[in-house]
Amino acid sequence: MRSGRTGLLVVVGLVLTLLGGCVGDGRAELNRAGWTADGDVVLVKEGFYEDPTLWIGRPGGRLEGVPVGGVCSISMVTAVFPLPAPRIGLAVLCGGNNPRVMFASFDPNTRRAEPLASVSTARLVPMSNYFGAAWSESSRSAFIDYITVGCYGIGTVVDGQVRPLDVTVPLPGGAVDLASALPPVDGPGCTARVLANGPSLSPDERYLAFFLHVCDPVCYGMMATAKGAVGIGEEWRLVVQDRVTGRVDVAGVRYRRPHDVAVTDDGRLVINVRYGDAAGLHQCRITACDTPTLLASGLFSSPNVRPDGAQIVAVKPRATEPTYLPLAR
Numbered sequence: 001m002r003s004g005r006t007g008l009l010v011v012v013g014l015v016l017t018l019l020g021g022c023v024g025d026g027r028a029e030l031n032r033a034g035w036t037a038d039g040d041v042v043l044v045k046e047g048f049y050e051d052p053t054l055w056i057g058r059p060g061g062r063l064e065g066v067p068v069g070g071v072c073s074i075s076m077v078t079a080v081f082p083l084p085a086p087r088i089g090l091a092v093l094c095g096g097n098n099p100r101v102m103f104a105s106f107d108p109n110t111r112r113a114e115p116l117a118s119v120s121t122a123r124l125v126p127m128s129n130y131f132g133a134a135w136s137e138s139s140r141s142a143f144i145d146y147i148t149v150g151c152y153g154i155g156t157v158v159d160g161q162v163r164p165l166d167v168t169v170p171l172p173g174g175a176v177d178l179a180s181a182l183p184p185v186d187g188p189g190c191t192a193r194v195l196a197n198g199p200s201l202s203p204d205e206r207y208l209a210f211f212l213h214v215c216d217p218v219c220y221g222m223m224a225t226a227k228g229a230v231g232i233g234e235e236w237r238l239v240v241q242d243r244v245t246g247r248v249d250v251a252g253v254r255y256r257r258p259h260d261v262a263v264t265d266d267g268r269l270v271i272n273v274r275y276g277d278a279a280g281l282h283q284c285r286i287t288a289c290d291t292p293t294l295l296a297s298g299l300f301s302s303p304n305v306r307p308d309g310a311q312i313v314a315v316k317p318r319a320t321e322p323t324y325l326p327l328a329r
Helices: none
Strands: 006-011 014-019 029-035 041-046 053-057 064-067 076-082 088-094 100-107 112-120 129-136 141-148 151-158 161-164 192-201 207-219 235-242 248-250 255-263 268-275 278-285 288-297 301-305 311-315 323-326
Touching: 029 076, 029 311, 041 076, 076 129, 076 301, 088 112, 088 129, 100 129, 112 129, 112 141, 112 151, 129 192, 141 192, 151 207, 192 255, 207 255, 235 268, 255 301, 268 288, 268 301, 288 323
Parallel strands: 029 301, 151 192
Antiparallel strands: 006 014, 029 041, 041 053, 053 064, 076 088, 088 100, 100 112, 129 141, 141 151, 151 161, 192 207, 207 235, 235 248, 235 255, 255 268, 268 278, 278 288, 301 311, 311 323
């Protein structure tokens, strides 16, 4: 990010370095990125043995640092999502005596957090975990990634429990009901017909997008001593559900190594995958995603669409500054 100005601000005894268009504390790496409802960028930096810090402001302008240590004990931010101003939505991994994934509404002015939903991680079997993904403010529900003994799934958080996503996906070999075909959330194994990961909602919450892997004939999880998860290097399909009409679209092309997807209100998609020989961020539309356009090569995480759909922000591994990319209409 280009910058020619540097400023210094003291707020309530905390010295924050505010750089014109850059993030203060260049030593800490970026972990996640997102947007506020009014188009400010939100960058998450985490250092060793330090609480995460949110850097908030206009892209290319001055960003203000706000610690989020008060959200929960030993927290790591896994997702950022917009909420009505001035609040910012966060999904965090909480440790201490109450380990859990929590979706929270965070006010950067008061530094107070209001829990929205949570699920305990205290009794998960080995090689299993939850990760924060997407939040629907209109339905007050959370979509979450889970891994159970080496298999990926997507669930919804209901009353502190994770239930496999209830969506029927039309496929060439016949429709698949994910509620019964995904791996069990808390079982000792993970035999399943399909795997799913990377749920994302459009800013207006109309579209739910995610990746789907079909197993032949079924998926089996890794042994406890094995590394990695099933299906990560295999072929995955991109699925988009219109949550208003109920229509589900599945791209004909298949991708490898899916990481994230972001979707705009008007049906444009940014997918973080390997397509052909190119790994990186690709753009396409819901109904025309068989030949996506490469936006940027390389490894990325946390791609998020600005609420007006004009720009995305993403994070490269070990980067201290974000990557901004314009989106074509």
